[in-house]
Amino acid sequence: MEPLSTAFTIDLRRLTVLRELQRRGSVARTAEALHLTPSAVSQQLSALAREFGVPLTERDGRGLRLTGQARVLLSHADLIAAQLERARSDLAAYAEGGRGTVVVGCFSSGILGLLPPALRALRERLPELRVDIVEAEPPDLFTALDGGQVDVAVAVDFAAAPAHTDARYTREDLLTDVLDIALPRGHRLAGHAEVRLRDLATEPWIIGRASSCCGAVTRSVCAASGFTPDVRHAVDDWAALSGLVEAGAGVALVPRLVRSVYAGRELAIRPAAGAAPSRNVFVAVRAGAEGDPVLRVVREELRAAANVLRG
Structure with a gap:
């Protein structure tokens, strides 16, 4: 491939595709998660490889596997995503928060037992905030969190959930x-x-x-x-x-x-x-978004509800 130009630009959406491929392990599953065709996923990956001038995937039987260069790039992609979330948080803090819409993704029993008291408390603290609830579980819940369709994820630790060490998220155990x-x-x-x-x-x-x-x-x-x-x-x-x-x-x-x-x-x-x-039930936001004043209040009320349930 051509060497990387000093004046290159990056389409951040292509980094999202690469991150999702790392999570899902195949082009077909990545395409399904991102609501794209497999051909579109392959085109995005090829374009990203051209932008950087390095191979990002290689054949592994009938599928693909990530190259060493792709894993190096992914470590930087996590930092880029976190920094963008910090910028979003700083802008929200500047406006002092309390308005707009927050989408909370949660598993079904969490919606039944954990969210109701948290939602009641949020209505008292931030009456102008709209909170939308989406029932979802990993891995789809975290694909939605990565893509911005969900702002706060409440989930259970099991095989499909991200590891505690996943740098893409700031997480906290609830109960x-x-x-x-x-x-x-x-x-x-x-x-x-x-x-x-x-x-x-x-x-x-x-x-x-x-x-x-x-x-x-x-x-x-x-x-x-x-x-x-x-x-x-x-x-x-x-x-x-x-x-x-x-x-x-x-x-x-x-x-x-x-x-x-x-x-x-x-x-x-x-x-x-x-x-x-x-x-184990935990709450997570995108890394860098933990400073958002509205998301901070949402997480505080989830913690308070969890404390009551713990007795």
């Missing part, structure tokens, strides 16, 4: 959400004060999709207890899941964040014996 065992009221173990997960190895299970945070966590918890659950019903809606358990269709793990959904059901909710299965 540990414990998972209890939901049994039909007449189940043979319903009278026990606590239940060993291993004792449910032969039961039919009701679990969310493997790609969902709770579905993934439930499967990993069962695996750690020494068995693979017999998933009879794949259900992501907590009210529907509770109804199926109540009807005797199976057993499930339910997060305490959604206890309001199953509180009135004919269920036996029992803690798991031993170390309680749980999931």
Whole structure:
């Protein structure tokens, strides 16, 4: 390739494509996440390689892998993105914030248990602020955060979530959400004060999709207890899941964040014996955006709501 000119310019959108390719691992998945065609993704990557005068991808069987030069560029791309967010934050601070719209992306049980008290408090503190909620989970949630469609991400740590060390985000842990065992009221173990997960190895299970945070966590918890659950019903809606358990269709793990959904059901909710299965809930913004005065207030109220839930 031609050497890099001292007067070169960069299309930042092409850096976004490269960052998404690093996250997704293939052109097809990158195209789907960014709502582009695979051809458009390849063209953007080729154009970025020409701008820098270095190869950014190389063939790996039928797919592509990033070159060493691409990984060097990505480390700078994270810094560029963070600096742009700091500029945005400084401008928002200059205007003193409190107006406009903030979009919060959150997983379903977080919307049920964590967001309502935070939203009520935000209406009191910033009555002119509009807060929009989008239900989303990693990795799509963080693609939306990277692209600016979401300003604040509330998520659960699991395989699809970004690592704690990911420099693209400023993150903060909010709470540990414990998972209890939901049994039909007449189940043979319903009278026990606590239940060993291993004792449910032969039961039919009701679990969310493997790609969902709770579905993934439930499967990993069962695996750690020494068995693979017999998933009879794949259900992501907590009210529907509770109804199926109540009807005797199976057993499930339910997060305490959604206890309001199953509180009135004919269920036996029992803690798991031993170390309680749980999931870590965190909030993240784009690196550099942590100084934005409005996002700071949103994060403060999420922390306050989490503190109440922790008791």
